Structure formats: C-alpha cells, structure tokens
Amino acid sequence: MTQLHYDVVIIGAGAAGMVCAIQAGYRGLNVLLLDHAPKPGAKIRISGGGKCNFTNRRVEPKHFICANPHFVKSALARYQPEAFIEWVERHNIAYEERDNGQLFTLEGAGQIVAMLRTELDWAGVELQLNCDVVAVIKQHETWSISTSQGQLTSAKLVVATGGLSYPKLRASDFGMKLAKQYGLEVIPSRPGLVPLQMPARQRAWWSDLSGLSLEVAVTAQRGPRFEGAMLITHQGLSGPCILQVSNYWQPGEPISLNLLPDVKNVAEWLLDLKQNAQSLSGALKQHWPKRLVQAWQTKFEFDDHLANYTQLRLDQLGTSLTAWSIYPDDTAGYAKAEVSLGGVSTDEVSSKTFETHKVSGLYFIGEVLDVTGHLGGFNFQWAWASAHACAQDL
Structure with missing residues (x-):
C-alpha cells in the first residue's frame, strides 16, 4: 500500500469489487482494492467452462432469488447488459451468443479479467493482493482497517467478498461476519447452482x-x-x-x-x-x-x-x-456450487446506493448479498449492476 488513507477501500477483487473500483476511480476518488488471494477475478477465470458467461441479453428481476424480489429492480434497470457488452466490444473481445441469450467469450475468460485489470490501471485504482483483513473498526466517520500488510483508513468501505462457493479459490464468509459485527441481519448461506x-x-x-x-x-x-x-x-x-x-x-x-x-x-x-x-x-x-x-x-x-x-x-x-x-x-456442497444462496439481508441495504441503513459509509455488493441469479450470466450481471449503483454514491 502506497499510502495510509483512501477515499474508498473495497474488500474483494472479484467481479463486483473490480467494477466498483473502476467506476469509483473514474469519478476521481482515491481507491484501494484489496484481496487475500494472489490474483484478482478468480471466479471469473473458471466461469462458463473457462469461457465466462459474462451476461445475458434478457435480464429480468424474475431471474433472481431474493427474500425481497423488488430489491434487484433499481440496480438492474440502471445498468443493463448492453452497457457491459459495449465495454467488452471496446476492448475487442470476441464473444458468441448461445441458447437463451447467454453471452460467452470466444477466446477465454482471462480476457474479461485482463479487460478489468486494464480498466483498473486506467482508473488509477491501487490493487493490493495477498492482503488479509485482520480487523475493521469504525471510528467516528472514518474506517480503520488492520491488514496483514499494515494499517490504513478510509472514508468509505465497500464489501465485495462474495460467498462460500469454490473454497479452493479461497472463498470466505468474511463479508457475512463483518455484517454481523455491525448488527446486520444475515440470511444463512447454502450452496446454489449445485449438483x-x-x-x-x-x-x-x-x-x-x-x-x-x-x-x-x-x-x-x-x-x-x-x-x-x-x-x-x-x-x-x-x-x-x-x-x-x-x-x-x-x-x-x-x-x-x-x-x-x-x-x-x-x-x-x-x-x-x-x-x-x-x-x-x-x-x-x-x-x-x-x-x-x-x-x-x-x-x-x-x-x-x-x-x-x-x-x-x-x-x-x-x-x-x-x-x-x-x-x-x-x-454436492460448496466445492461444486457455482454460487452461494443467502447472505446479507437486503432489508439492511439501500437498493439504490447499497449503503447499509444502520452504518453510514458501509456498503455491500455482489454475491455477499442475499441475491442469487439463475444460471446463464445473471450472477455476473448482478455483480456489474450492483457495483455500478454503489460506485455512483461513493
């Protein structure tokens, strides 16, 4: 880490975390994106049989499971599949449409990760990998974050740590534990999209x-x-x-x-x-x-x-x-599950900004929330859409 204080710290360099960091960086914010894994976008790399089903042309709220079915509507309406498709095309990534509107890369999921890494650089985002978060404490209006690589502070904190699927990729329940630490309701997790x-x-x-x-x-x-x-x-x-x-x-x-x-x-x-x-x-x-x-x-x-x-x-x-x-x-358990069901209750979070109602400056996006998409690119579209909505409020 090159400095000690940031406008925004985002924990979790997966699909949602990277897109949120990029969009916040382009808004002129000083952003640190950190992850305990050695590489960003681990789930992106293995998704879709290595081809990454990065979105679906026909995304509707009915394609998502959530205790509050209306929660997803705002974010999905404000960031539609065409926006991410345009991003992919701008980076000259070839893709194909398969059954039921599913879009896959032609040359491998690594292209999506490379695209996001490039955008992180262009947006001026600092990326810190192999960095474990030890403790998170809010002091007045500032977040104090202890990590395995030092102490830092930020004005706002975004949690994009995903769920428990794919434990080999170092999936963790960090986000749910942090939510409980601050008195937020968490819906028990279980494997989803699983044999x-x-x-x-x-x-x-x-x-x-x-x-x-x-x-x-x-x-x-x-x-x-x-x-x-x-x-x-x-x-x-x-x-x-x-x-x-x-x-x-x-x-x-x-x-x-x-x-x-x-x-x-x-x-x-x-x-x-x-x-x-x-x-x-x-x-x-x-x-x-x-x-x-x-x-x-x-x-x-x-x-x-x-x-x-x-x-x-x-x-x-x-x-x-x-x-x-x-x-x-x-x-077949989390080892074979593509996603996790459950997560931080959407009753605790604004559907427009993704900031928690009880704790100002604390945001949850992506799979860590109690939102799960059907198979077919819907979970990635939720990651992109929730990240976009959150970034507009940072």
Whole structure:
C-alpha cells in the first residue's frame, strides 16, 4: 500500500469489487482494492467452462432469488447488459451468443479479467493482493482497517467478498461476519447452482448410468420449471436444469422430472403407440440413451408390449414418464456450487446506493448479498449492476 488513507477501500477483487473500483476511480476518488488471494477475478477465470458467461441479453428481476424480489429492480434497470457488452466490444473481445441469450467469450475468460485489470490501471485504482483483513473498526466517520500488510483508513468501505462457493479459490464468509459485527441481519448461506446427490442406498443404480445425458423438465416444490440437459453422475444428478432447480430444492423435498419434455401430450402419444403395436423401448430410444431405457424399464417393471396395457396402466406409465418424483438427500456442497444462496439481508441495504441503513459509509455488493441469479450470466450481471449503483454514491 502506497499510502495510509483512501477515499474508498473495497474488500474483494472479484467481479463486483473490480467494477466498483473502476467506476469509483473514474469519478476521481482515491481507491484501494484489496484481496487475500494472489490474483484478482478468480471466479471469473473458471466461469462458463473457462469461457465466462459474462451476461445475458434478457435480464429480468424474475431471474433472481431474493427474500425481497423488488430489491434487484433499481440496480438492474440502471445498468443493463448492453452497457457491459459495449465495454467488452471496446476492448475487442470476441464473444458468441448461445441458447437463451447467454453471452460467452470466444477466446477465454482471462480476457474479461485482463479487460478489468486494464480498466483498473486506467482508473488509477491501487490493487493490493495477498492482503488479509485482520480487523475493521469504525471510528467516528472514518474506517480503520488492520491488514496483514499494515494499517490504513478510509472514508468509505465497500464489501465485495462474495460467498462460500469454490473454497479452493479461497472463498470466505468474511463479508457475512463483518455484517454481523455491525448488527446486520444475515440470511444463512447454502450452496446454489449445485449438483444434487441421491441417497446412498440408491447410488448404485445411478452410478451404473453415470455419464448419460438427456433433455428433461424439472421442478421443485417451489419455484419455476426448468428445461434442459440433465447429466447422470456417480452420486446423482447434474447438468444445467438440475443446477437451476437446486436453488429452489430443500432437503426432504422431492423434485419432479418430466423425462419427455418434447412430447406435447404424452397420454395421446402412448395411446397412439399402443394402437400401432409399437414397443415401449423402441419409442423411448427415440428420446433417451439406450442404457437408460433398459435400466428404467427394469426399475419400474414396465413391460415392452404396450398392446397389453389397460388404460389404467397406460396412465401410470404416463405419470412415471412426466412426473417422476425423486428425493435427493443432499447437494454436492460448496466445492461444486457455482454460487452461494443467502447472505446479507437486503432489508439492511439501500437498493439504490447499497449503503447499509444502520452504518453510514458501509456498503455491500455482489454475491455477499442475499441475491442469487439463475444460471446463464445473471450472477455476473448482478455483480456489474450492483457495483455500478454503489460506485455512483461513493
């Protein structure tokens, strides 16, 4: 650290922290951005399979989970995807649009980190890495911050420390602990966008099918319906639609699988198969991997000759195919989670400035807040938008 006092200290050099620092720096503020990790933007680097799904063209409040669903509206409206896309284009970063408006870099997530590092330099932000925060105390109108690299003070403090997902990247609960230190409510954290594990007694069946993928529609007892690929793993289920529904699943509750989402009326489809004396396995192989057809028929004891089925049995088959209730017993934990649910309660923070109501000069942005986006670039857009809104008030 080159000096002892700053206008703003931002703790956490991830997506939200870097963008907030850049925008505050461009406003002429003297900014220190610090992080305990050896490199900034660690989660950006590994996101999107290394390609970084940096935003989505169609961002709406319904794509976010928050105890107060109205909280996200202001920040999202003031910093829309086009603003970040323009930034990416200005740095000549090639990108592509995939399903449902998702935008990915073509040449790797490191380009987004490099872009932000360049902007930090241009904005005159001081970046301090490998720097642990030991203590934070507010004295009158000044923040006193003890770190592993010395003591410093600042007029304002922004916490952008993220959540507990990806512990290998040195994720921590620092932000939530600091919030509690100052009497702020914190919603308990849990893994989000995470694979689901099946009970141990059932894992042998799933393990035998490990590696198979198929298109499904899935719902939890609360929350929306998600369609997409489901991947069977040694311990249970993964794939985009399972990660999505994991945000809404609660232990002890089932999820419901529609294994034929592309068949509009399964009852009519089955009746037509029966009337044409077609086999069940032959019909299912048009939609599923062969190994799954054999294992699923054996598991549910549905014989192959649909001509033998009564209407009652045909109805039971239809229910099994379109509303199969299964009971996961756990998630794969923070090590496999893309985000953390929960965090600092949005009731404690201004939706316009992100300053806390109880403590002046203290701000929380990004994943450390109780805001979690769906899969598809929404969590990055929340990071950019909350950082932008906060920076305007510093």
